[in-house]
Structure formats: C-alpha cells, structure tokens
Amino acid sequence: MSRAQTATGYHPIIIGGGVAGLAAAVAACRRGQRPLVLEKGVQAGGRVRSTFARDAKQIIDNGQHALAASYHFTLDMLKTIGSDHLLETQAGLSVNYLIPGKQSFHFRSWRLPAPLHFALPLLIQGPLSNADRRQLIRWGLNFRKADPEQLRSLTVADWLEASGTTSNLTDLLWEPITLATLNTSTATASAYLLHRVLVQAFLASRAAGSLVLPGASLDEIFARPACRYIERNGGAVHTRQGAAKLNIQDGRVHSVTTANGENIAGQSFISALPPKALWRLLKSSDTDLAKGFTYLDQFDYSPIITIYFWLDKPLKLQFPAALVNSPIQWIFKLPKAMENTLHGYSIVISAADKEAQMDVSELLGLAVSEIEKYTGIHLRNDLGMDAAKVIKEKSATIDQTPASLARRPGYRTNVRNFFLAGDWVDTGLPATIESAVQSGVEVVELIGDG
Numbered sequence: 001m002s003r004a005q006t007a008t009g010y011h012p013i014i015i016g017g018g019v020a021g022l023a024a025a026v027a028a029c030r031r032g033q034r035p036l037v038l039e040k041g042v043q044a045g046g047r048v049r050s051t052f053a054r055d056a057k058q059i060i061d062n063g064q065h066a067l068a069a070s071y072h073f074t075l076d077m078l079k080t081i082g083s084d085h086l087l088e089t090q091a092g093l094s095v096n097y098l099i100p101g102k103q104s105f106h107f108r109s110w111r112l113p114a115p116l117h118f119a120l121p122l123l124i125q126g127p128l129s130n131a132d133r134r135q136l137i138r139w140g141l142n143f144r145k146a147d148p149e150q151l152r153s154l155t156v157a158d159w160l161e162a163s164g165t166t167s168n169l170t171d172l173l174w175e176p177i178t179l180a181t182l183n184t185s186t187a188t189a190s191a192y193l194l195h196r197v198l199v200q201a202f203l204a205s206r207a208a209g210s211l212v213l214p215g216a217s218l219d220e221i222f223a224r225p226a227c228r229y230i231e232r233n234g235g236a237v238h239t240r241q242g243a244a245k246l247n248i249q250d251g252r253v254h255s256v257t258t259a260n261g262e263n264i265a266g267q268s269f270i271s272a273l274p275p276k277a278l279w280r281l282l283k284s285s286d287t288d289l290a291k292g293f294t295y296l297d298q299f300d301y302s303p304i305i306t307i308y309f310w311l312d313k314p315l316k317l318q319f320p321a322a323l324v325n326s327p328i329q330w331i332f333k334l335p336k337a338m339e340n341t342l343h344g345y346s347i348v349i350s351a352a353d354k355e356a357q358m359d360v361s362e363l364l365g366l367a368v369s370e371i372e373k374y375t376g377i378h379l380r381n382d383l384g385m386d387a388a389k390v391i392k393e394k395s396a397t398i399d400q401t402p403a404s405l406a407r408r409p410g411y412r413t414n415v416r417n418f419f420l421a422g423d424w425v426d427t428g429l430p431a432t433i434e435s436a437v438q439s440g441v442e443v444v445e446l447i448g449d450g
Contacts (some may be wrong), residue, residue, distance in 0.1 A: 010036035010092050010236065012447060013256060013266035015243045015281070018046020019433055020421040021272030022226040022237075023077055023440030029233035030080065031444065036235065036266070038258065039244045040242025043222035047393060048433065056308065056387040059217055062345040063306040063393050064332055066180075066210035066320070068200040071434040073441055075212070081225040088335070090210040092117070093202075096318040097172065098374040100325060102127055106318060107204050115140065117206040128168065135166050136173075143198070151191040153402050159191035171325050177202070179329050179350040181278050182400040190405045193430045200429075211320065216337045246285040248419070253418045269322045271442065272421045276395065277300045292414050295407045299424070304396035305349040305357040307367050308334070310342035312384030317375065327355060327368045342386050352392075360390045397431040398424045411443045 012028060014021045017039025026033040041048060045062075053060045067074060069089060078084040092109040099105060105127050109117045119140060123133050139290040142163040151159060156178050160170065175186050181197045182189045202209050214221055228239045246269070254267040271278050279296035282289055319333040327349060332343030345369050349355050355363065368385075372378050379385045398404050408426040411419050421443045423436035 001019040010264075010266060011449075012036075012268040012270050012444070013264060014038065014270045014272055014421075015256065016046070016272035016394070016422075017041070017044035017223075017237060017239065018272060018274075018422075018436065019048050020423065020440045021046075021270070022223065022230070023073070023437040024270055024272060024421050024444050025079055025230045025235055025237070025440075026080060026226055026446040027441045029230055029235055031449070033444075033449070034234040034236075035230065035262070037230065037237040038241050038256070038264070039237065039239045041258065042239055043219075043223060044227055044237055044239060045219060047129045047396065048218050048222050050217040050219035053308075056310070058308070058310065058340065058344070058387065058389070059338055060308050060389055060391070061214075061218045061306075061338075063304055063391050063396065064348050065214065065218060065433065066332070067433060068201045068208070069210040069212055070204060070208040071432075071437075072211070073437040074434050077437050077441075078221065081229040083221045083225040086214065086216040086221050088213045088215045090212070092206045093209040093211065094215040095211075096321045097127075098317075098321055098323050099127060099172075100374060101266050104318075104321075109209055111206060114205055115203045118202055118209060122173070127172070129166075132166050132168050132402055136169060138164050139169075146195065148192055148195050151195050152405060154191040155402060156186040156189045156191050156194050159194075160186065164429075173391045176322050176324070176329060181432070183304060183350045183397045184400045185297070185351050188399070188401050190400050190402050191407060193400055193404070196429060213320075213332070213335075215335045220337075243281055246281065246289075248289060248415065250285055252416050268417045268419065270419045270421050270440075270443055274395070274422060275398070275424055278420075286287050289415065295409070298398065298407060299404055300399040300401075301395040302350075302397050302399045303352045303392065303394045305352045305363065305393070306353055306381060306391045307347040307349075307363060307388065308344065308391070309347070309364075309367070309379065309388040310340075310344045311379065312342065312386055312443075313382075314343045315345055315371075315375075315377065315379075315383060323370065323374055326370050326374065327352075327366065331371070343383075356392055356394055363390050364388055400404075400430055411439070411446050419447060 014037045018038045025035040025037050050061050095107045097105040178186045178189050242259045243256045244259045246253050247255045253269045255263045275296040321331040330348040332346045368379050421439040423431040425439050427435045427438045429435040
C-alpha cells in the first residue's frame with residue numbers, strides 16, 4: 001500500500017512542523033485523532049530547534065528563547081509531552097538591569113497582589129527620579145481606564161505620549177519590554193499587543209510574570225518529545241516531505257501533493273506555515289485561490305540576532321541581564337547541558353534591522369565592546385573567549401505594528417476544509433511561541449472530528 005493510500009487514515013493533515021504544527025498535532029492526539037505532519041526540513045521544530053555548530057563544537061539553539069509563566073497553552077503542551085521538567089521557572093520576575101554610568105539595578109517582583117508586586121519595587125528601589133515616579137503612577141491610573149480596542153490603531157509611542165511618560169521610563173521599562181515581547185521598537189510597535197502582554201503577564205499575578213528559561217536544548221524540550229508523543233498516539237511526522245501543491249475541487253482541498261510527487265488525501269488540512277511559505281504554496285496551487293490571500297505578501301519582518309559564546313572563566317553577573325540603552329538587550333546564561341566544560345552565554349539583539357547587515361566579526365566586536373562598556377570586563381582578554389557562534393534569524397517574527405495587526409487572519413479561510421495556524425494569525429497575542437501553540441490548539445478545536 002502506498003503512503004498516499006495509508007495517509008487517508010490520518011486526520012488532520014498538518015503542513016509545517018514548527019511549533020504551531022506540532023502543537024496542532026499534539027492537540028489532535030489528545031482528542032483521539034491521528035494527525036499527519038508534513039515538514040520539508042530534515043527536522044521538526046521550525047524556528048525552535050537545535051543544531052550542532054561544527055565551528056564552535058557546541059550544541060546551540062536557533063536563537064535564545066525565554067517563555068513566561070503566563071504561557072498557559074505552551075506549558076500545558078510541554079506537560080502533555082513530558083518535557084516540562086526541563087524548564088527553570090523563576091519564583092517571581094527577576095532581571096538584572098545594567099545601566100551605563102550607574103550601578104546595576106536588580107529588579108525582583110515582591111510577594112504582593114498585582115499590580116503592587118511589580119509597581120512597588122520599581123517605584124521604591126528603581127533608579128527613577130521623582131518625575132519618573134509621578135509619571136509611572138499617572139500611567140498606571142490611566143492604564144486601568146484604557147479601552148484595548150481603541151489601541152489597535154496606535155503605536156506604543158503614541159500610547160505612551162498620550163498617557164504620559166518620561167524618556168528614562170521609556171529607556172528602562174517600555175523599550176526593553178516592547179522589544180522583548182514584540183520584537184519591534186516602541187516607535188512602531190502595536191499598543192494593543194503590548195497592552196495584552198501587560199495584562200496577561202506583568203500586571204497579572206506575581207507568578208504569571210516570572211520568566212521560564214530552558215534547562216536543556218530546545219530540541220529536547222519541544223520537537224523530540226512532541227514527535228515521540230504524536231507517534232505513540234497513532235499520528236506521524238514526516239520530515240523531508242514538504243507540501244508542493246494543494247489540490248482543490250468543489251471549494252475543498254481533497255489532497256496535498258508533496259515535493260516528491262505523492263498525493264496525500266484527507267478530510268481537513270491545516271497550514272502551519274509562515275506567511276511567505278504559505279504564499280508560495282498557494283501561488284503554486286491555484287492562481288484564483290491565491291487572490292484571496294494577497295495579504296500574505298504584505299507582511300514585513302523583524303530580525304533577531306543571537307550571539308553564543310563560551311568562556312574559559314565565568315562571567316560573574318546575575319542573569320538574565322538587561323542592558324539599558326544598548327543595541328544588545330539581553331545576556332543569558334546557557335543551561336549546563338549546553339556548556340560542556342566551558343561557561344556558555346547568549347546575547348540577544350531584537351528588532352535587529354541594522355545589526356543584521358553586519359558581518360560576524362563586526363557583531364562579535366559589538367558584543368565584546370558593549371559588555372566591556374557596561375561591566376568593565378573584556379571577554380577575550382579577561383575571561384578567554386574560547387568559541388562563538390552568531391545566529392541571524394532575519395524573519396524571526398512579523399513586524400508587529402498596527403498595520404500588521406490589522407492584516408492578521410483568523411483560523412478559517414475561504415476554502416471550507418483549509419485552516420490556518422501559526423504565531424502570526426490573529427490569536428490576540430504577539431507573534432510568540434505562546435501564540436503559535438494557542439493557534440494549533442484552537443484550530444484543532446475549531447475543526448473538531450469532521
């Protein structure tokens with residue numbers, strides 16, 4: 001029996017084996033279904049994957065990722081597939097701010113009801129002027145009155161200007177939060193999406209605002225256990241088998257043709273592809289069909305750069321460290337499982353349009369000079385930089401502006417049995433891992449058993 005005939009027993013057929021596709025397949029298994037995931041790459045995981053960097057002789061992730069304790073869909077998925085024990089959860093939000101010309105400020109949320117757990121340590125212990133404190137209190141009072149729907153057309157900068165802020169608050173608070181959660185600067189980022197982040201994480205309970213950091217490689221946390229779970233429950237993940245064409249008849253997809261020429265039939269099909277890849281698939285499938293998806297070609301993208309480096313001696317900082325007013329936003333300590341005998345760290349540059357044009361030597365030079373500027377430590381001369389690796393994810397997320405927010409589609413399409421999932425669809429959240437997982441779960445619930 002050919003694979004095409006065998007595949008008719010699978011439901012749903014999921015195109016794309018990134019986080020959204022795997023989440024959809026796991027959710028389908030939990031409903032007693034037998035999903036099939038088609039992934040063109042050699043491994044599942046999409047942008048959340050790991051690889052062996054030969055030049056650095058180390059296992060690295062395709063970029064540093066941090067979760068939030070408010071990521072309920074993601075944490076539930078990881079518990080289901082049995083990898084939640086590989087996460088390291090803070091007791092409360094804890095960030096070490098490095099400020100040029102000043103002593104570092106270690107922010108820790110307090111054991112108080114929201115929003116006092118977040119506001120009071122910042123107001124009392126933060127490096128704020130009296131004007132900063134007055135503006136922050138005024139902003140908090142205005143925040144409670146804000147109508148999220150009225151924020152859809154505003155940038156974060158528009159919102160801050162209307163509600164009142166100071167340049168110091170923007171540098172210390174709003175710009176780091178916006179870059180970390182939206183991968184877009186306050187000048188252009190969606191105020192609506194930042195409002196959602198603040199409500200669900202920073203201004204919810206103390207526990208919800210905590211960071212959840214990987215204690216192992218992303219492959220061990222996401223892709224491998226997800227694939228094992230799917231296969232144990234009767235589903236399948238086929239790598240090196242991307243979709244080349246959707247075959248449509250009478251307003252329905254009746255099969256998908258893979259890159260190696262196989263036709264795989266099914267009842268329902270989910271695209272878990274990013275916009276660019278979905279746009280290419282639709283154009284190669286049906287010109288008339290593609291006309292209903294022209295918005296896919298209108299998304300802009302924001303890059304993220306991760307610089308991994310390994311030292312002979314430890315970098316003695318409290319982590320994660322946030323650099324204020326620097327092109328580098330974060331420094332993380334790598335989990336012991338990814339260090340070998342050396343001390344491993346990662347640097348994150350979000351919304352890295354300018355830095356994405358730099359070559360590797362320029363980026364490493366930037367990392368060394370910025371860390372020396374903020375800490376007085378020279379990575380090469382003082383600690384012995386043994387190896388380094390630069391990861392440029394040029395299309396890390398959609399550019400999360402008011403314009404892109406308006407373009408984000410729902411799960412349904414104008415083809416009755418063809419649905420969309422991905423961090424970029426309209427989940428009401430920024431394009432994050434949580435948005436990807438939520439989309440996979442909710443689209444499977446929407447499809448049901450038919």
